Amino acid sequence: MSDLQKSFARQKFDNLPIDPPLPPNANMLEQEDRDSSSASSISSTGTIRPGPGQGLARKRPDANSESYSPVPWHSFFTTTLKLSWVHSPFIYHAYYTPPITPEAPLFVLHHGAGCSGLSFAACVSHLKAIAPDIGILAADARGHGETQFRPEYGDEELTDGKLNMSLERLADDLEAVIELLKKDAGWEHLPNIVLIGHSLGGAVVTEVAMRGKFGRKVLAFAVLDVVEGSAMDALRSMNAYLAARPQVFPSLEAGIEWHLRSRTIRNLDSARISVPSYLKPLASSDGQTTKYEWVTDLAYTSPYWNDWFGGMSRKFLEARGGKLLLLAGTDRLDKELMIGQMQGKYQLQVLPEAGHFIQEDVPEKTAHLLIEFWKRNDGSLLVLPPKVGSAGN
Amino acid sequence: MSNLDKAIAELRACRIIPENEVRELCFKARELLIEEGNVVQVDAPVTICGDIHGQFHDLIELFRVGGDVPDTNYLFMGDFVDRGFYSIESFLLLLCLKVRYPDRITLIRGNHESRQITTVYGFYDECLRKYGSANVWRYCCEVFDYLALGAIVLGTSTRLERVPSISDTQQTEDLTPTEDDTELEILNADNVITARFSRNRRRQVMDPTELTSSSPSSSPIQSTPIRNGPAGTGATSDSNGSIGNNGGAVFCVHGGLSPLVETIDMIRLLDRKQEVPHEGAMCDLLWSDPDDIEGWGLSPRGAGFLFGANIVKRFNHFNDLSLVARAHQLVMEGFKEMFDSSIVTVWSAPNYCYRCGNVAAILELGEDTSNGGTIARSNGDVGRSLGDSAFQNLQLPAEPRPGPGRRYRVFAAAPQDYKGMPAKKPVADYFLVSRFCRLGKKRQR
Numbered sequence: 001m002s003d004l005q006k007s008f009a010r011q012k013f014d015n016l017p018i019d020p021p022l023p024p025n026a027n028m029l030e031q032e033d034r035d036s037s038s039a040s041s042i043s044s045t046g047t048i049r050p051g052p053g054q055g056l057a058r059k060r061p062d063a064n065s066e067s068y069s070p071v072p073w074h075s076f077f078t079t080t081l082k083l084s085w086v087h088s089p090f091i092y093h094a095y096y097t098p099p100i101t102p103e104a105p106l107f108v109l110h111h112g113a114g115c116s117g118l119s120f121a122a123c124v125s126h127l128k129a130i131a132p133d134i135g136i137l138a139a140d141a142r143g144h145g146e147t148q149f150r151p152e153y154g155d156e157e158l159t160d161g162k163l164n165m166s167l168e169r170l171a172d173d174l175e176a177v178i179e180l181l182k183k184d185a186g187w188e189h190l191p192n193i194v195l196i197g198h199s200l201g202g203a204v205v206t207e208v209a210m211r212g213k214f215g216r217k218v219l220a221f222a223v224l225d226v227v228e229g230s231a232m233d234a235l236r237s238m239n240a241y242l243a244a245r246p247q248v249f250p251s252l253e254a255g256i257e258w259h260l261r262s263r264t265i266r267n268l269d270s271a272r273i274s275v276p277s278y279l280k281p282l283a284s285s286d287g288q289t290t291k292y293e294w295v296t297d298l299a300y301t302s303p304y305w306n307d308w309f310g311g312m313s314r315k316f317l318e319a320r321g322g323k324l325l326l327l328a329g330t331d332r333l334d335k336e337l338m339i340g341q342m343q344g345k346y347q348l349q350v351l352p353e354a355g356h357f358i359q360e361d362v363p364e365k366t367a368h369l370l371i372e373f374w375k376r377n378d379g380s381l382l383v384l385p386p387k388v389g390s391a392g393n
Numbered sequence: 394m395s396n397l398d399k400a401i402a403e404l405r406a407c408r409i410i411p412e413n414e415v416r417e418l419c420f421k422a423r424e425l426l427i428e429e430g431n432v433v434q435v436d437a438p439v440t441i442c443g444d445i446h447g448q449f450h451d452l453i454e455l456f457r458v459g460g461d462v463p464d465t466n467y468l469f470m471g472d473f474v475d476r477g478f479y480s481i482e483s484f485l486l487l488l489c490l491k492v493r494y495p496d497r498i499t500l501i502r503g504n505h506e507s508r509q510i511t512t513v514y515g516f517y518d519e520c521l522r523k524y525g526s527a528n529v530w531r532y533c534c535e536v537f538d539y540l541a542l543g544a545i546v547l548g549t550s551t552r553l554e555r556v557p558s559i560s561d562t563q564q565t566e567d568l569t570p571t572e573d574d575t576e577l578e579i580l581n582a583d584n585v586i587t588a589r590f591s592r593n594r595r596r597q598v599m600d601p602t603e604l605t606s607s608s609p610s611s612s613p614i615q616s617t618p619i620r621n622g623p624a625g626t627g628a629t630s631d632s633n634g635s636i637g638n639n640g641g642a643v644f645c646v647h648g649g650l651s652p653l654v655e656t657i658d659m660i661r662l663l664d665r666k667q668e669v670p671h672e673g674a675m676c677d678l679l680w681s682d683p684d685d686i687e688g689w690g691l692s693p694r695g696a697g698f699l700f701g702a703n704i705v706k707r708f709n710h711f712n713d714l715s716l717v718a719r720a721h722q723l724v725m726e727g728f729k730e731m732f733d734s735s736i737v738t739v740w741s742a743p744n745y746c747y748r749c750g751n752v753a754a755i756l757e758l759g760e761d762t763s764n765g766g767t768i769a770r771s772n773g774d775v776g777r778s779l780g781d782s783a784f785q786n787l788q789l790p791a792e793p794r795p796g797p798g799r800r801y802r803v804f805a806a807a808p809q810d811y812k813g814m815p816a817k818k819p820v821a822d823y824f825l826v827s828r829f830c831r832l833g834k835k836r837q838r
Binding site for chain 1 (some may be wrong): 512513514682691692693694695721722723724725745746748749750751
């Protein structure tokens with residue numbers, strides 16, 4: 001790549017209103033990648049990707065084991081909650097920071113498949129930095145993170161010994177978590193809510209917004225990098241992907257390193273917080289060495305994949321409240337969303353520099369967009385300009 | 394044959410021109426555009442077009458249906474680039490025509506004529522792909538900054554002249570000759586009238602097959618008041634005022650109105666030579682949408698505003714306009730009139746993005762020849778000397794002014810030459826994982 005292009009790329013990003021906050025290691029990666037890739041690979045998606053022939057296994061200068069050490073959750077959230085109705089089959093585990101004023105909204109975050117509430121941790125620190133008053137609730141979905149299943153109360157949740165992972169149940173869970181928090185916090189009324197979901201979580205918050213259980217309390221909802229049409233297309237290659245990824249990691253550090261090397265997550269700081277919650281210790285035979293496996297067996301959720309994403313575009317357009325679709329890389333709208341977008345029915349933002357885990361890859365920019373989105377949709381904050389007739393008085 | 398004519402011939406054949414020629418062209422275009430005001434004055438007759446979005450073959454079809462430049466006087470309301478596969482060819486062809494026939498084609502700016510938007514929605518990538526560098530993109534973006542923000546069409550006729558024979562083929566085996574009181578006509582791509590509405594609703598002639606074939610409206614506004622026209626028209630409602638020959642001026646803008654803009658004059662005062670800002674009057678003009686609300690509302694797009702019927706009617710009244718023509722929103726029927734025909738959306742990208750299944754339209758406004766071609770009507774400057782007080786406590790007249798006669802030509806997507814299109818982007822297995830994981834896996838093995 002020529003110097004001219006590089007200087008252009010810099011100039012191009014300098015022109016953006018908010019500089020893409022690339023973490024230090026991503027900056028370095030970008031340099032490496034672009035040096036070895038042709039101009040066309042940049043042009044095809046505008047996304048940073050490894051150039052051909054570039055060994056991913058090659059150690060990067062900062063790749064010492066020190067830098068892959070896990071980071072605990074408590075610097076990002078005030079507390080964790082264990083929420084449950086009496087005799088309910090689940091004890092929902094959630095990371096929580098209460099809203100500071102009664103007017104402040106509650107951001108309710110739902111992670112994607114195979115992840116946990118900590119998938120948002122890096123983004124949360126930026127959200128709080130920009131808007132210190134807001135509350136944040138990031139729950140672990142059933143079968144994910146530290147949410148516990150109590151089989152003694154949950155026969156109907158099992159099919160052939162496997163947990164029901166349908167979208168309907170996941171949406172029920174999210175509603176339950178919000179209700180339980182209300183009870184737990186002793187609120188008479190819920191604060192205003194902004195729903196934010198990544199990937200599968202995007203489908204869940206869309207379903208919850210569509211049901212409208214919380215009425216006008218849900219100001220708006222945001223969906224991060226999932227579009228029905230392309231998700232459905234992608235499902236075909238999912239099993240191959242799942243079979244190919246490592247099943248066991250020798251250590252948490254190795255898990256973090258894998259996520260970065262495979263470029264699943266492109267931000268070291270975020271991976272150190274989030275990845276440990278995606279993994280759990282594997283019972284070992286000798287009782288000494290501890291290995292780690294995935295908390296969530298994604299392959300067994302495969303019967304639900306079509307259910308998760310089917311009809312999502314329609315629901316997204318029909319649900320009331322402000323809508324934001326945040327996409328990584330390039331815009332991959334399906335027909336319904338394309339028509340909706342060109343009719344001005346929702347806000348679309350594309351982040352060319354991010355991978356699928358937008359909120360992990362570019363947490364600061366994501367946070368800015370989410371705060372701006374909330375403020376725009378919070379009627380109490382928005383002052384509409386005066387009516388034409390009253391101007392000049 | 395001049396270089397410019399050669400370039401036009403090349404571009405018409407959907408072939409790009411060399412980078413140095415693009416540079417020269419953009420330089421000339423800027424010299425021309427810098428002389429134009431923020432609001433260009435255009436004399437009728439004129440054919441008004443909406444979004445193109447790099448759909449080159451459909452642009453050629455548009456010229457076939459509407460007549461070629463310079464025979465037909467065109468006004469394009471922005472969004473020339475992005476999403477389609479031929480943004481370069483489409484925009485450069487329009488720009489060449491602008492430089493070659495400056496008085497026969499007017500280009501105004503759309504929200505996609507912006508560095509930030511083109512970086513994400515395709516034009517920038519296309520420039521890199523076809524030229525190997527971003528220079529052409531940069532030249533074009535510099536031109537974008539000089540595009541006018543709006544246009545005022547003067548001297549329109551309230552009367553529709555008989556369809557001129559564009560192709561000498563089947564003249565509409567009419568249906569009585571067009572009478573003076575025809576307000577609106579809809580023609581298909583073969584120059585055949587499919588619907589006609591008279592100002593006084595004495596006569597309505599429609600081709601029933603055409604009407605039933607139009608799919609249910611998926612227009613931006615779902616609850617359109619009941620009207621007699623086919624989907625997309627509101628013409629028969631109540632703009633049946635007295636039959637005059639000169640309609641008020643027609644204001645053309647890509648998006649819509651702004652709460653910061655009460656008069657056309659205010660637009661003339663803006664400093665337009667910049668990237669489209671994130672807020673403010675210039676942003677609103679390129680981003681706003683009409684909607685069935687009272688007053689102003691929040692735009693779900695994240696930029697600009699929604700504005701209701703009362704806003705449009707006041708704006709038209711204060712500025713002595715009979716119609717606002719705008720683009721920006723996909724309408725499945727190609728065009729959509731709203732608010733008693735005080736505003737129309739024109740959309741000129743058929744089967745948008747090669748998958749939306751919509752038709753496209755262009756709007757022809759005739760010339761008022763009753764005064765020997767002199768223009769008697771407003772130019773949007775009304776009230777200039779009265780200051781703000783002119784706008785206070787003004788009552789809207791009971792009868793809006795009669796709108797100009799409007800002829801819509803509706804057309805479908807042209808057959809596509811798929812050879813030149815880039816292969817479909819690989820499916821991203823992205824819903825759980827990074828789309829580059831599998832690439833990495835392969836290499837590791």
